[in-house]
Amino acid sequence: MKVAVLGLGEAGAIYAEAFASAGRRTVGFDPAPAIPTPAGVTRAPSTAEAVADADLVLSLTTAAHAVSAARDAAPALREDALYIDLNAASPQVKAEVARTIGDAARVVDGAVIGSVVKFGAAVEVLLAGPAADAAAEALKAVGSAAEPIGDAVGAASGRKLLRSVFMKGLGALITESVDAGTAAGEEEWMRKQIADVLAGGSETLDRLDRGTRLHAVRRSRELDASIELLADLSVETPVSRGAADRHRYLARSAGDGAPELIDAFAEIPTAAIGDARDRLGFLSSRIRPVWAGARLAGRALTVQTRPGDNKALHRALAVARPGDVLVVDGGGDDSRALLGELIAERAVNRGVRGMVVDGAVRDVDELRELGFPVWAAAVSPAGPYKDGPGHIGRTISVGGAVCAPGDIVVADGDGVFIVPRLEAEQTLAAARLVLEDEAERLRTIRRERA
Structure with missing residues (x-):
């Protein structure tokens, strides 16, 4: 008997080695040579x-x-071969796999329930498809707890996604709870509270905490598939959506994809982002670019200061990181400028991408020559006080919009939009759809004119 394993990552390697140890001729393929x-x-x-x-x-x-x-396998498959797709995918993807292979082999939808790392090839597997019984018999060679559940390809993955609503949500909740305990100086107490509730105790807590952080990107996508499934079932999904957002937040906090995400927003007009978010998130139209042609996208570093006083702004520059945008709640005061050329030069040295100020600025010509993007409510030649008080890194209200540290700030000639950091991926995808729709409508209008 020959067994082929496509993908030699963590799970694939475990299955491949198990079949080889069971005396089966086992061949593997993975495109990654490392x-x-x-x-x-x-x-x-x-x-x-x-x-x-x-x-x-x-x-x-x-x-x-x-x-x-x-698609790559289909031409080389034997008609009587069993093709078990064990990927954590949606029922729609499993159905597409079955359509792609067609009559080239017997396709079975497989869903791994539990941890392959913990249980090995003996882990519980649900199987669905006309050949599910044969697949279960084949997996017995490695001690698999395989259970056929029906003839419909996609049914096994559907069950797995239903389980993910709980398991991935629980993992997301644990990471947030542990972070809260750490921030409060009560991490050990918090971990004990959680461990006492979980049937598996500390071992389960550690596995979920560590695994959720390590696999945040993949698990957020699996939760998205779960949400789609529940939508088809007319089930509201506020907790699942929150859990998916939490996984995306963990991925960005670990540096996974954040720069690329922010740079992608730099290509999207604020008008399209606003359309994608029901026009909620724009700053007041009185906050305008101080020089024509300016645009930016970056990570918000929030500053709250007394009107006309920029002491907190100087403190913010000392902790700013490359890629930050300083978002300043100056109370809308237009009598004294909170920043000018000198602060802008220091900001450039720190890698700050620009500033958004609900207040006044000055040195407009110098800011334009420097190429430093600034949006402000007013321009005033009068300098600021430097007495304080002020705060850095708090959620603020600026120009009538809420801005939290780490939110994505997008600004262009039309104005400024704040994208909540936990909804960035969904917003980007929705904004791109808006642009595609507008482009198609524009082509239609121009064809009518021709």
Whole structure:
């Protein structure tokens, strides 16, 4: 019996080694050369060569590559081969895999329930598809607790996504609770409270806390699939959406994709972002660019100061990081400028991308020559006081909008928009759809004119 394993990551390596240890001729393929080949496994140079003449194929390539893996495998598959897709994907993806392979093999939707790292190849697996019973028999060779649940491809993944509503939400809640305990100096007490509630105690808590942080990007996508499933079932998903946002926040906090995300917003007009968010998030139109052509996107570092006083602004510059945008609640005062050329020069040295000020600024010509983007409520030649008080890094109200530290600030000639950091990915996707729709409507209008 020949077994082919597509994807030799964490789970794929465990299954491949288990089949090899069980005496099955096992061939694996993974496009990443840095991923090692498990003991007893022969490595193939391509998907097609891995699956050729295989009796059993396990696809563990990740959901993003499940369909493309099936497409590469289909021409080389035997008609009687079992093709078990074990990727954590939506029922729609599993159905697409089945359509892609067609009659080239017997496709089974597999859903791993539990941790492959903890239980190995003996982990519980749900199987769905016309050949689910045969797949369960094949997986018994490695001690798998495989359960056929029906003939409909996608049913197993649907159950897994229903379980994810709880498991991924629980993991997100634990990380937030642990962070809260740490911030309050009560981490050990907080961990004990959680551990006492969980049936698995500290071991389960540590696994969920660590695993959620490590796999935040992948798990946020799985939760998105769960949310889509629940929407089809007419189930409201406020907790699941919050959990998905929490996973995305963890990914950005770890530096995973944050610069690329912010840079992507730099290409989107504020008008399109506003349309995508029901026009909620714009600063007042009195806050305008102080020189024409300015635009920016960056991470908010918030400053609250007494009207006409910029002591807090100087303190903020001392802690600013590259990529920050200083967002200043100056109370809308237009009598004294909170910043000018000298502060702008210091900001450039710190890597600050620009400033948004609900108050006045000065040295407009110098700011333009420096190329430093600034949006302000007014221009005044009068200098500021430097007495305080003021605060840095608090949630503020600026120009009639709420801005929290780490929110994404997007500004152009039309104005300034604040994107909540926990809703950044959804907002970017929605704004791009707005642009696509507008482009199509514009083409229609121009065709009518021609």
